[in-house]
Amino acid sequence: MSSSPAGSGPRASSRACxxxxxxxxxxxxxxxxxxxxxxxxxxxxxxSRTSRSKTRSASCARxxxxxxxxxxxxxxxxxxxxxxxxxxxxxxxxxxxxPRAWALSSxxxxxxxxxxxxxxxxxxxxxxxxxxxxxxxxxxxxxxxFRAHLQxxxxxxxxxxxxxxxxxQVRAHDTRSTFITVALANGRSETWVADRTGHRAPSCSEGVxxxxxxxxxxxxxx
Numbered sequence: 001m002s003s004s005p006a007g008s009g010p011r012a013s014s015r016a017c018x019x020x021x022x023x024x025x026x027x028x029x030x031x032x033x034x035x036x037x038x039x040x041x042x043x044x045x046x047x048s049r050t051s052r053s054k055t056r057s058a059s060c061a062r063x064x065x066x067x068x069x070x071x072x073x074x075x076x077x078x079x080x081x082x083x084x085x086x087x088x089x090x091x092x093x094x095x096x097x098x099p100r101a102w103a104l105s106s107x108x109x110x111x112x113x114x115x116x117x118x119x120x121x122x123x124x125x126x127x128x129x130x131x132x133x134x135x136x137x138x139x140x141x142x143x144x145x146f147r148a149h150l151q152x153x154x155x156x157x158x159x160x161x162x163x164x165x166x167x168x169q170v171r172a173h174d175t176r177s178t179f180i181t182v183a184l185a186n187g188r189s190e191t192w193v194a195d196r197t198g199h200r201a202p203s204c205s206e207g208v209x210x211x212x213x214x215x216x217x218x219x220x221x222x
Contacts, residue, residue, distance in 0.1 A: 058149040059115050060129035060137045061172055066105045068179030068197050071172055075137045080124035084113050091198075102196055139172075146172035 060074055067074075073091055081090050087109040090101045104112075116122065119130070129137035147161060147169060160170040176197065183193050193199070 058145075058152070061142075061146050061149055061175065062111075063108070063129070064172060064175040065178065066108050067102075068176050068183070070176065070198070071139050071142055073198075074129060075127075075139055077128040078124065079116065079122055079126050079128050082109075082112055082128060084109050084116075098198060100195070100198060142172040143169070146170070146175075 060071075063069075064071060064074055067089070069091065077089075077091070081092070082088075082104075083090070087104045088101060089104055090099070092099045112128075127136040131137055150160060150170070159167065163169045180193050180197065183196070184190070
């Protein structure tokens with residue numbers, strides 16, 4: 001694994017600059033109740049149609065950031081795959097054909113409950129995440145939508161949106177890399193990360209665990 005500092009090398013990803021755990025939690029909670037980063041509306045207030053549309057498309061990205069699944073796995077989830085009373089998720093269909101389940105991160109279950117209420121409490125077989133039109137969330141153009149939602153939330157760090165020979169724009173898939181980075185920085189083992197993310201070996205942290213400077217920066221920020 002490379003030991004070069006974050007941001008070095010050709011086309012360095014901007015994922016190290018994505019929001020911290022605390023800011024992601026706050027952003028999830030605000031959007032799940034229909035408000036935006038600049039809104040002063042009470043969470044209990046009824047969101048506008050425009051806000052509902054933006055929330056539909058952004059909720060999956062926030063889930064990815066907090067839970068670390070592959071975007072294709074999140075897109076296939078159904079309402080019945082999440083036990084909101086116990087705060088747990090069951091992922092039966094995934095890329096590696098290895099079903100897994102885990103306890104949701106703090107704040108995710110209440111946010112998903114609010115998200116389902118916003119949709120009118122859909123049937124158990126309904127998709128967990130839908131797009132602006134109410135259809136199942138699609139992974140097509142996910143990177144562009146993800147960047148748009150970051151800007152909507154007031155996140156405007158230039159390096160996240162830079163596209164040059166040295167750096168690529170942040171992508172929805174980078175939420176998975178960020179999840180791994182934060183987990184390792186907070187003391188989780190590579191085995192725990194592999195079990196949680198569905199990688200077949202602890203080498204899942206390749207490109208992250210070999211960068212102590214990045215991990216140290218995450219640990220000090222958490």
